[in-house]
Amino acid sequence: MSVRCPVVLCREENAYGAEVCAGCRTPLSGYARLHTYPAYLFNQGLAAAREGRLAAARDCFAAVVHWCPGDTEARNALALAGLRLGDRSEAHRQWTEVLDRRPGDPKATWGLAQLAEPAEPLESAVPAEPAEPSGISGPGPGPG
Numbered sequence: 001m002s003v004r005c006p007v008v009l010c011r012e013e014n015a016y017g018a019e020v021c022a023g024c025r026t027p028l029s030g031y032a033r034l035h036t037y038p039a040y041l042f043n044q045g046l047a048a049a050r051e052g053r054l055a056a057a058r059d060c061f062a063a064v065v066h067w068c069p070g071d072t073e074a075r076n077a078l079a080l081a082g083l084r085l086g087d088r089s090e091a092h093r094q095w096t097e098v099l100d101r102r103p104g105d106p107k108a109t110w111g112l113a114q115l116a117e118p119a120e121p122l123e124s125a126v127p128a129e130p131a132e133p134s135g136i137s138g139p140g141p142g143p144g
Contacts, residue, residue: 006031038064042074049081057081065094072098076107088115 002013005021005028012023019029045060061078064071079094092115098108 003028003032038068038071038074042071042077045074045077045081049077054081054085058085070101072102072105072108075101076105076111079108079111083111083114091115 001016003016003018005012005014005023005026007021007024007026010021010024010026012021014022014028020027041060042064045057045064048054048060049057058078058081061074061081064074065078068074075094075098079091079098082088082094083091091111095108095111095115098105099112102108
């Protein structure tokens with residue numbers, strides 16, 4: 001297995017685990033850490049949500065969406081965290097964006113259906129564990 005240098009003018013193939021590019025001496029380990037950081041933040045957001053720290057979860061998901069705007073799983077999570085925090089307009093904006101990027105997405109469709117209902121107290125509007133689709137969950141961001 002090899003790793004291609006991320007520098008456009010180089011693109012040298014390097015051995016997996018190489019610290020620097022053989023062609024241009026770019027530090028590859030730093031790029032690898034930056035590349036995996038959105039997944040780390042997404043998982044931090046999931047952990048925060050499970051612990052009931054919804055504002056922290058929202059902030060993690062927002063950072064992922066900022067870095068990876070096409071990540072619809074992170075947008076779904078951001079929307080649900082926003083809804084649970086009472087920010088219905090942000091939830092609507094994020095779920096609409098998900099459906100623009102991935103028409104028919106079941107989580108976004110479910111979320112917008114929840115928003116179409118008259119506003120109720122938060123405890124009854126969003127169940128702690130929605131039956132379908134699952135709430136803030138998933139393996140982490142992927143190519144969105």
